Amino acid sequence: MTYRAAEDRYDTLEYRRAGDSGLVLPALSFGLWQRFGTDQPYAARREIVLRAFDLGISHFDNADRYGPPHRAAQQFFGEVLRRDLAPYRDELILSTKAGNPIGASPYLKGGSRKSLLTSLEHSLRDLGTDHVDIFYSHSPDPATPLEETVGALVSAVRQGKALYAGVSNYAPERTHEAAGLLRAAGVPLLVHQPRYSVFDRRPEQSGLLDLAAEDGFGLVVYSPLAQGLLTDKYLDGIPAGARALHSEFLKPDAIDDTYRARARALNDLARGRGQTLAQLALQWVLRRPQVTSAIVGASSAWQLEHNVRALDFPPLSDAELALIDEHGLPDLVPLPGRKP
Template sequence: MNNYQPKEDRYTKMKYRRCGKSGIQLPMISLGLWHNFGDVDDLDNSRAILRTAFDNGITHFDLANNYGPPYGSAEKNFGKIFAEDFKSYRDELIISSKAGYDMWPGPYGNFGSRKYLIASLDQSLKRMGLDYVDVFYHHRPDPETPLEETMGALDQIVRSGKALYVGVSNYPADRTAKAAKILKELGTPFLIHQPKYSMMDRWVEEDNLLDTLENAGLGSIVFSPLQQGILTDKYLKGIPKGSRADKEGTYLQKDRITPEIVNTVQQLNEIAKDRNQSLAQMAVAWLLKDNRVSSVLVGVSKIKQLEDNIAALDHLEFKAEELEKIEKILNG
């Protein structure tokens, strides 16, 4: 048994933002366990990252059934660390999980059926050693299953005590509005949307998603804020050996790091330097300039990366000319 004692001043180190019109405040930086918590990763490093997060006031840990690799291993490893380090702090934490992507063989291990969502959450709770999650998401839209069935399953999950709130991820604005209407009629606490959003991935703006969330009283937590590492100093000179883009079978493919991308990143980095920030810090701050972004979800492999992301909160303001320069660079 570990004798982890979190730092007493942890809540003075973080800024919190209300999630939509709910009673929940989220840390403006949340920790995602998509990468670096699977069986292929070092458990002691995973533990050190979680401890550092909580020591700095990060109260929200975000998981999903298929995080790993292999599938399920991030939840299982989180469960081990939770039991040893965080169990007595359960009421200080927001723990989320999701279901929606391929998880087990056959027709009931994917998408958005009532059977899949309820079975998946039961498995997730067992892996993590939890009685409930704070937020349970439908991870992606299902074009075949009626939205009423999927939302009805989320409603039952809350009523059964297995989740306190529900959310959706990767839903476009129109489907989010329909989901919100169904859940409101059911009286289900619909809290949050988790979209992919960064300086270089602006579909959220094109789709008017944030307006839709504001109208429905929902918050948002954005993932891939650094565009899978592109918006860091890692690729300023192209693709370094051993980076995510250099590895086969990763989400970030080599052909995405084009000379044009490198040039864009170099120009953005100059603005960040003028702001006394790293490029990663500026990319996080750029997202948080909109109050409708409740939290930014970061994934890290090293403690230093996490501390760097948290330090972005020291300088969130942008001058109009900085924003204009950024737009000019991005629209190249």
């Protein structure tokens, strides 16, 4: 059946400027990190992606590592792009990342010029497009000079294979250095992608939020729902089929009595506002002006629609923010593992 995008797709979702750039991104972006590999039905994945675009989510976040197997999420999106979204390519922001391990070869990991630019070539073929809009160094590589990693990002932009450069999972000091090198090359750092949530305050504690304002880049944050810990899914234990039973990024021991007590208190606050815990958690990260967009995933179109409605609620009051701080202290809540 021929897809035709919703006419009202830009009517409700807020768009935000990425740092000091001219680019705006939707307040919610869609990530294909999990559940978009070949282990999930194609039709279900397609339905979610197309519904995201109909809701105004024009930014789709990918990486060479996403699957399973590696690259499968990009290959899936490339098929949807070819079959359904090709007429709307100019309205899409496609991002991909390289540098995290995707194989045994030394050239399939790290921040070398060889690794990053070879991966980008594969990603362009996977996606079936001649450029991505944002190309990230997925993680810092201490074994590679930062100048080499930054030089690869600059080359990608100068060659027209990426429009903007980004970094992910970089500490503030290395981010500041990368931003300076990119600026000197005439390719300013557009965005940094860190993990940030009520249960993970490192962007605040490390000074990354302040640095974003200083260096003029935006933050596109991932795991704003802490792998499901900031939903009502685990308030009464671990249900059958839940992610915590089979994910390498969320283990059952994270769901302990301390977590449940704090999550229930946050859930009570959300219910008092007429929203869910997930909607509260999304609203919380988006309150920061440095946060350009929060990446969400979804296992269904309904779940995606539910997350988008987080933008409909009134701002959090000082008293509500204080209560969130009381029950969301990250050193008291076990955190999921790092992003792949």
